[in-house]
Amino acid sequence: MNKNSCRYTPVSFQNCCFDLDNSYNYKHTVDTAIHKERKLTMFRLIKNEFSKLKVPVILTVAFLTIAAIILSCTLYQNYSLDYDLEAWEVGSELLNFLFPLFVAVPICWLMYYERKNNFLLYTMPRVGKAKYLTAKWIAAAVSAFVILFIPYFLSAFFALYIKQPIVPMIRGTEASPFSHIYLDMFANAPLLYAFLLSLWKSMIGVIIMSLGFVLSLYIKNIFVILTGPFIYDILENFFLSILAMPEYRLITSYEPTAVASQSITSLSPFAGPALLLAVIAVLWIVFAKVRNKTVYEV
Amino acid sequence: MTLPIGIEILLDGALLFLISFGIFNERHGMKIKDSLLALYFTLSCTVSRLSVSISMNTAPLLSMEKQGYEIVPAPSLILFLFLILIVIIINSLWFKKDAVYTLFGTMAVFSIFIIVREMFILLFYGLGTADNSWNPVICRIGSVLLLCAVLFTPFFKWIQDKLNDGLLPVKLLIGNTMVLLCALLVFLDFDATKTTDQLLFLSVTIAAILLINLLFGAYAQKRSAEIKRVTMLEQYIPVIEELITQVRARQHEFNNRLLAISAAAQTADNLEQAQAEIAELTTGLQLDISEKSLLGCDSKIIAGMIFSKMKYAEMKKIMVISNITAPLKGRAIRELDVVEIVGILIDNAIEASNAGDTIYIKIEHSDDGLSVLVSNPYMMQSATDFVRMFRRGFSTKGENDTRGHGLANVKAIVDRYRGKIITRNETVHHQNYVTIGVIFP
Known part of the structure; x- marks a missing residue:
């Protein structure tokens, strides 16, 4: 490595010129610097994407948290329940049904507008396409996760510790014993159950948001982008029910109490998300490879 | 599927189609292709x-x-909610309007749907025939027939104009109507029979919705007029200021000429010589009659608009002579409507004139009220020709969707103020002039 080769390196890599005797050390220093620089750029990009999404995401989280807490602490009064966490299940029904809208609408509009007003094209000279889209997806995924996790977990916490405790009339009978998926954890460690289920639901939320994200990369109709995940959820639910496979629906994976606990199989938690991931992959292949659509349209 | 359910679904689809078509479709007439849209709504x-x-x-x-x-x-x-989303997607894909128009247009579709359907439910169920199993079908047929009739009225055109304006009060109005109607549906539990049980509540709710909408409507109208006025002020005030600057610039020249005239009078040897020199010095000193009348006009917007049209005509080598003697402020007719009428009449006159022609604009106060007349050289027109000119879509350049709206709009404004339209042929300098104007009481 001669001295001239360093003349054109960026300012941040100038230190490498002092260690010219050892080419291995020099290469290692450069690689580390490049790696650090890349990580920093990625971090800045993700931070930038968060700043674009923060207002709708914060508003959605605030609205959903308040709504979920109110519903979990009030709706249960019309039901005869055995456990406090059941109040959470009753109060979350609306959120369980509408969650694809809540993760797609506050997030997926961004990509549509960046494509529409050609903002995306102006990012091309400054940052690589893959890097920019990855940063965008990471920010969107974290936002989707937060949008679902905070309302679910906080409403469960309120249902368990803030509202009046549920006093069961008769906790199951011999003829019809109380049954619930993961009954032990549900009955004895309800906060852990709520935490894990909220975590799982938020991850499914990230996957369904990804469907909206992929649609926003290629489609020019904002209504299809924002409501596509919800329509998918409804249609998948409908068709799998007709095909007598309700235990493999996305909603069954999302909310295990959607079907009787006896019907749940070991595949049930993963079938819905797997099918959704397959649909996202097929959509990407159709748009990007078959129809040759590009995200960055000049 | 039993027959009544099939009929009900068909009629629901037809009603959704008719309202959506009315609100979203801006071209004339219905095409066979549009029946596909009806099919999509029926499937939904x-x-x-x-x-x-x-x-x-x-x-x-x-x-x-x-x-x-x-x-x-x-x-x-x-x-x-699911149905609304499906209809939004169908409307956005079919009519290709912008997102805001599609969103609020679809909300308007469902608002009209619910109001019309509730009207017929109140009518038929309220007549004491709630047990009649044919009531749902009869209500649906009534709604579809009513909407078919409404399609031939300017109602949907009015909604389209408001949606195209895109003003915030209009969006708020549509949004709050939709939310209130949804709340009403939840209260009634989506059950038509409860409509008659809750007649008083329903009447109060509908009256409240109408009242809120009237207030919003009045505010929207006022806001729209304010925005138009500000736009026109921004557009025409600089123009009239330019005219004033021109006149001021000439003031300097006038002062110099006056000094020269004074010197000529003092230094002349005799009266004849003084007269000759003064006559020479006063040549071209008079202010143009049109500019004089524009400077005297009390409405800067109208004066600015006419001056800008005069400059535009000047580029086409057409002369415009204006004579404004009537005050335009403090009248029943809004300044913006006068601007629209005068603008349309001058534009038409310029379009019908050739290079070298002269157009006359006269705004005066007569016994009948304020009259606005614009004359331009054109071949003699019969009374039938004049009537045809005011039909929407008529244009001397051929009929199409974008032309032939100007004089129809003039007629609409005149009708609103109960004014009169004036049309006549006149001979000026051995040439036939067509005069088109309006009189406002």
Whole structure:
């Protein structure tokens, strides 16, 4: 490595010129610097994407948290329940049904507008396409996760510790014993159950948001982008029910109490998300490879 | 599927189609292709009726629901929301309007749908025939027939104009109507029979919705007029200021000429010589009659607009002579409407004139009221020709969607103020002039 080769390196890599005797050390220093620089750029990009999404995401989280807490602490009064966490299940029904809208609408509009007003094209000279889209997806995924996790977990916490405790009339009978998926954890460690289920639901939320994200990369109709995940959820639910496979629906994976606990199989938690991931992959292949659509349209 | 359910679904689809077509379609007439849209809406209504029953030991049962679809084609808020989303997507794909128009247009579609359907439910169920099983079908037929009739009125055109304006009060108005109607549906539990049970509540709610909408409507109208006025002020005030600057610049020249005239009078040897020199010095000193009348006009917007049209005509080598003697402020007619009328009449006159022609504009106060007349050289027109000019879509350049709206708009404004339209042929300098104008009482 001669001295001239360093003349054109960026300012941040100038230190490498002092260690010219050892080419291995020099290469290692450069690689580390490049790696650090890349990580920093990625971090800045993700931070930038968060700043674009923060207002709708914060508003959605605030609205959903308040709504979920109110519903979990009030709706249960019309039901005869055995456990406090059941109040959470009753109060979350609306959120369980509408969650694809809540993760797609506050997030997926961004990509549509960046494509529409050609903002995306102006990012091309400054940052690589893959890097920019990855940063965008990471920010969107974290936002989707937060949008679902905070309302679910906080409403469960309120249902368990803030509202009046549920006093069961008769906790199951011999003829019809109380049954619930993961009954032990549900009955004895309800906060852990709520935490894990909220975590799982938020991850499914990230996957369904990804469907909206992929649609926003290629489609020019904002209504299809924002409501596509919800329509998918409804249609998948409908068709799998007709095909007598309700235990493999996305909603069954999302909310295990959607079907009787006896019907749940070991595949049930993963079938819905797997099918959704397959649909996202097929959509990407159709748009990007078959129809040759590009995200960055000049 | 039993026959009444099939008919109900068809009629629901038809009603959705008619309202959507009225609100979104801006071209003339209906094409055969549009029947596909009706089919999509019918399919959406069919999907919202499908129900799947799942039980442990039997196969899933697919059935058509019958109850709870009398008011809207959905028996619950969730399904109604799903239907709204489907209709938004269909409208956005079919009519290709912008997102805001599509969103609020679809809200307007469902608002009209619910109001019309509730009217017929009140009418038929309220007549004491709630047990009649044909009531749902009769209500639907009545709604479809009413909407067919409304399609031939300017109602939907008015909604389209408001949606195209895109003003915030209009959006708020549509949004609050939709939210209130949804709340009403939830209160009635999507059950038509409860409509008659809750007649008083329903009447108060509908009256409240109408009152809020009237207030919003009045505010929207006022806001729209303010925005138009500010736009025109921004557009025409600089023009009239330019005219004033021109006149001021000439003032300097006038002062010099006056000094020269004074010197000429003092230094002349005799009266004849003084007269000759003064006559020479006063040549071209007079202010142009049009500019004089524009400077005297009390409405800067109208003066600025006429001056800008004069400059535009000047580029086409057409001369415009204006004579404004009437005050334009403090009249029943709004300044903006006068601007629109004068603008349309001058534009038409410029379009019909050739290079070298002269156009006359006269705004004066007569015994009948304020008259605005614009004359331009053109071949003699019969009374029938004049009447035809004011029809929407008529244009001397041929009929199409974008032309032939100007004089029709003039007529609409004149009708609103109960004014009169004046049309006549005149001879000026051995040439036929067509004069078109209006009189406002």
